[in-house]
Amino acid sequence: MNTFDxxxxxxxxxAPVDVSTVQERVxxxxxxxxxxxxFLPGEQVSIRALANMLGTSAMPVREAIARLIAExxxxxxxxxxxxxxxYHASEHEAYIRIRMQLEGYAAERAASGPKNPKLxxxxxxxxxxxxxxxxxxxxxxxxxxxxxxxxxxxxxxxYSQLLDLISTLWLRTGPIVASxxxxxxxxxxxxxxxxxxxxxxxxxxxxxxxxxxxxSVNLDIRSSHLAIRRFYKLADGNAADVSGAD
Amino acid sequence: MNTFDxxxxxxxxxAPVDVSTVQERVxxxxxxxxxxxxFLPGEQVSIRALANMLGTSAMPVREAIARLIAExxxxxxxxxxxxxxxYHASEHEAYIRIRMQLEGYAAERAASGPKNPKLxxxxxxxxxxxxxxxxxxxxxxxxxxxxxxxxxxxxxxxYSQLLDLISTLWLRTGPIVASxxxxxxxxxxxxxxxxxxxxxxxxxxxxxxxxxxxxSVNLDIRSSHLAIRRFYKLADGNAADVSGAD
DNA sequence: ATATTAGATATGTGATCACACTTTAATTTC
DNA sequence: GAAATTAAAGTGTGATCACATATCTAATAT
Numbered sequence: 001m002n003t004f005d006x007x008x009x010x011x012x013x014x015a016p017v018d019v020s021t022v023q024e025r026v027x028x029x030x031x032x033x034x035x036x037x038x039f040l041p042g043e044q045v046s047i048r049a050l051a052n053m054l055g056t057s058a059m060p061v062r063e064a065i066a067r068l069i070a071e072x073x074x075x076x077x078x079x080x081x082x083x084x085x086x087y088h089a090s091e092h093e094a095y096i097r098i099r100m101q102l103e104g105y106a107a108e109r110a111a112s113g114p115k116n117p118k119l120x121x122x123x124x125x126x127x128x129x130x131x132x133x134x135x136x137x138x139x140x141x142x143x144x145x146x147x148x149x150x151x152x153x154x155x156x157x158x159y160s161q162l163l164d165l166i167s168t169l170w171l172r173t174g175p176i177v178a179s180x181x182x183x184x185x186x187x188x189x190x191x192x193x194x195x196x197x198x199x200x201x202x203x204x205x206x207x208x209x210x211x212x213x214x215x216s217v218n219l220d221i222r223s224s225h226l227a228i229r230r231f232y233k234l235a236d237g238n239a240a241d242v243s244g245a246d
Numbered sequence: 247m248n249t250f251d252x253x254x255x256x257x258x259x260x261a262p263v264d265v266s267t268v269q270e271r272v273x274x275x276x277x278x279x280x281x282x283x284x285f286l287p288g289e290q291v292s293i294r295a296l297a298n299m300l301g302t303s304a305m306p307v308r309e310a311i312a313r314l315i316a317e318x319x320x321x322x323x324x325x326x327x328x329x330x331x332x333y334h335a336s337e338h339e340a341y342i343r344i345r346m347q348l349e350g351y352a353a354e355r356a357a358s359g360p361k362n363p364k365l366x367x368x369x370x371x372x373x374x375x376x377x378x379x380x381x382x383x384x385x386x387x388x389x390x391x392x393x394x395x396x397x398x399x400x401x402x403x404x405y406s407q408l409l410d411l412i413s414t415l416w417l418r419t420g421p422i423v424a425s426x427x428x429x430x431x432x433x434x435x436x437x438x439x440x441x442x443x444x445x446x447x448x449x450x451x452x453x454x455x456x457x458x459x460x461x462s463v464n465l466d467i468r469s470s471h472l473a474i475r476r477f478y479k480l481a482d483g484n485a486a487d488v489s490g491a492d
Numbered sequence: 493a494t495a496t497t498a499g500a501t502a503t504g505t506g507a508t509c510a511c512a513c514t515t516t517a518a519t520t521t522c
Numbered sequence: 523g524a525a526a527t528t529a530a531a532g533t534g535t536g537a538t539c540a541c542a543t544a545t546c547t548a549a550t551a552t
Contacts (some may be wrong), residue, residue, distance in 0.1 A: 021535065031308075046324040047504070057537050062504085066269075067316035074411070080504045094405040101351045102344070121531060159340040164318070164413075265504065293534070305506050308534085326513065326534045 016069065023060035026050075032065055034073055034084070034171055035147065036140070037178020042086030045074065056172045075173040087176050087232055094236060099169050103221060104214040106166065110156035111213035119156050120206045127198045134191055139181050142191050149198060151203070153217070177224070179229040190227040194220060213233045270308035272296075276310055280330070280417055281393065282386070283424020286294035287417050291320065319417040333478055341465040343378050343472045345415050349400065349467060352412065356402035357451045357459035365402050366452045372398060373444045380437055380450070388437050395444060399451070399463070426477040436473040440466060442470055 030050070033039055035039045065082065070073040077083045110119070126149035134143035147170070154163050181187050197220045204212035266453045276296070277284055311328065314320040323329045325364045356365070375391035393416070399410050427433050450458035 001285060023535080046502080048338065048502080057539090058504095059536050063312040063535090066312035070313035072407075076504090077542080080502090080542095082504080094407045098348070098351075098408055098411065099403065105344075105347045122277040128462050159343070161318075161340045162344055165344065220408065267504080292532080294532080303507050304534095305508090308503090324514090324532090326532095330535080 003213045021060070022056055023063045024189075026054055026056065027064035027067055028069060031073075031171060034068075035178075037143065037175055037181065039084045039175050040179050041084055041175045042220065043084045043175075044077075045082050047082070065115060068171075068186065071158065071168045071171055073168075073174075084175055085172055087125065087179075092173070092176065092225070092228070095169060095173060096221060098230045099166070100218045100221050102162065102166055103150070104157070104218045106154040106157040106162050107201065107204075107213040107217040108159070108210045109158060110153050111208055112156065113156065113208075114157065115208065116205075118154070120202060122152050123149060123198070123202050123205065127195055127202065130191060130198070131195050134188060134195070137184070137188075139184070139187060143178060143181070146191070146194065153201065156205075161170045176228060180228050183231050183234070186227055186231055190224055193223060196222065247487075257292060267306070267310045267340075268302055269464045270351065271308035272300055272306045273301065273313055275300065276314060277319075277417065281315075281424075283389065283427065285330045285421050285422055286451050287330055287421045289330045289421075291328050292389050293328070314484075317414045317417055319414075319420075330421055331418055333425075335344070335475065335478065337473070338419070338422065338474070341415060341419060344463045344468060345412070346467050347410065348415065349396070349414055350464045352400040352403040352405070353447065353450075353459040353463040354400050354456045355404060355408075358456045358457070359402065359404065361454065362451075365398070366448060366470050367482050369395060369444070369448045369451065369452075373441055373448065376437060376444070380434060383430070385430070386435060389427070390426060392437070392440065392487055397446065402451075422474060426474050429477050429480070432477055433472055436470055439469060443469065 039045070045065075047058050047065060050065075051058045054061065059126050063077060064076055069076070069082075072080055073085055075085050125147050129145035130142050130149070132140070135146055151163065151167070154166055157163070197216055200216040201220065202214055203209075285291070291311075293304050293307050295313060296311075297304045300307065313319055315322070315328075319331055320328055321331050370430055372391050372395035376388050376395070379385070379387035379391055397409065397413070400412055403409070443462055446462040447459060447466065449455075
């Protein structure tokens with residue numbers, strides 16, 4: 001009878017666990033900052049400086065940073081140096097491929113569930129936000145709208161764990177995408193194209209066409225990836241003119 | 247010219263960064279312990295206790311734990327309580343599906359590269375280790391052999407980032423799989439079947455058949471998942487006889 | 493004017509302490 | 523003797539200090 005004396009899963013219902021500690025708020029704050037592009041790829045960060053900025057001591061920041069290091073959003077570039085994960089072409093390529101697998105799968109699931117008009121409406125609303133933001137050159141709004149669109153879709157996959165994983169990946173891609181906003185012309189072109197692709201995604205979800213949903217999302221990811229790559233190639237060329245970096 | 251004043255990626259070559267701090271060693275130690283099933287799902291952990299056990303102070307353990315929390319290997323079950331992620335059927339199901347996407351993709355890539363006899367040899371060797379371990383009922387060796395087989399395959403995908411992500415997922419699944427070793431009969435049956443499936447994987451890699459590789463790996467994941475689920479269903483039934491838990 | 497060096501500042505890391513709180517054990521009380 | 527109460531450990535969390543070392547600044551020497 002005591003063959004299986006493993007610690008019983010005492011809490012079958014997944015506990016919300018709202019525990020609001022300082023480190024948790026610091027973590028969420030840094031996470032949001034990364035996602036909104038308030039940090040540049042490769043930018044150095046300092047525990048004490050962040051602690052001052054956030055009006056707290058070093059401790060909570062240290063643990064928040066430790067979590068972000070585990071998520072590869074921040075890395076140690078030297079013995080006593082922390083920085084936001086820099087852009088590296090081949091690395092980024094790998095992340096893009098992985099994202100296509102994961103986000104494509106999430107889209108596939110979202111499109112294969114029961115008919116969901118509320119989801120379709122929400123997606124259309126987010127896409128409209130992007131469209132309107134572009135007309136007034138509000139790139140912050142365009143970025144948050146884009147994020148809202150994708151996360152709304154992925155949440156509909158029904159797997160919160162999948163959403164978690166994807167958002168971790170966005171944490172690494174986030175600063176890179178956001179920094180590309182500096183090339184306004186490229187940014188606008190990409191997002192204008194993105195709005196059209198999103199329409200295809202919405203149609204696929206509305207028609208419950210799994211394959212089309214996956215395909216469209218992958219196209220969206222890939223096309224923005226190509227733009228990013230082009231942006232960094234240009235930036236690299238320009239930077240080479242100024243600094244004679246190794 | 248200063249259109250793109252983003253922080254230049256000063257280190258194009260990905261630095262190894264060997265910095266051997268105490269917290270890093272603690273982290274690796276806990277990680278290995280989780281992977282080898284030295285922790286039970288749902289088991290409570292204490293920072294101070296671990297610090298004593300590892301012969302250090304609380305600080306390095308705190309940051310190591312923070313990283314493991316970010317990887318969802320450890321979670322806070324209460325305001326001041328930490329535990330190893332418990333088994334929860336539906337949650338586990340989600341992780342299995344995600345693993346099938348990611349590990350299937352990695353296998354697909356490993357099988358679609360140039361002909362790689364050294365990889366095939368290594369895989370065969372790992373699979374033999376499992377086979378031999380089963381004959382002498384050495385379940386530890388069977389588990390590490392299985393892990394070596396899968397990671398060898400995924401490493402051949404060429405994406406270290408993919409390997410990282412997968413190993414993070416194994417960190418969550420690890421204690422669950424390892425604890426199922428308590429049912430020796432089920433364990434042996436599953437792994438005996440697993441050895442056969444691994445052969446199919448090896449064949450697929452040898453013949454560079456992408457689809458077969460993905461399909462076989464997914465079968466491996468799914469079949470072990472079904473066994474785990476069965477194990478926990480049995481354990482749950484038995485536990486219900488003993489404890490009148492809610 | 494350039495290169496070298498010495499000092500000062502800032503860095504992450506580890507240890508320790510104080511605190512609020514929960515859990516457990518012992519004690520007291522009825 | 524059983525139940526209620528109280529005291530004692532034990533918990534994660536946050537703050538602070540000490541330390542070795544890396545990085546930058548400024549003065550010195552060439």
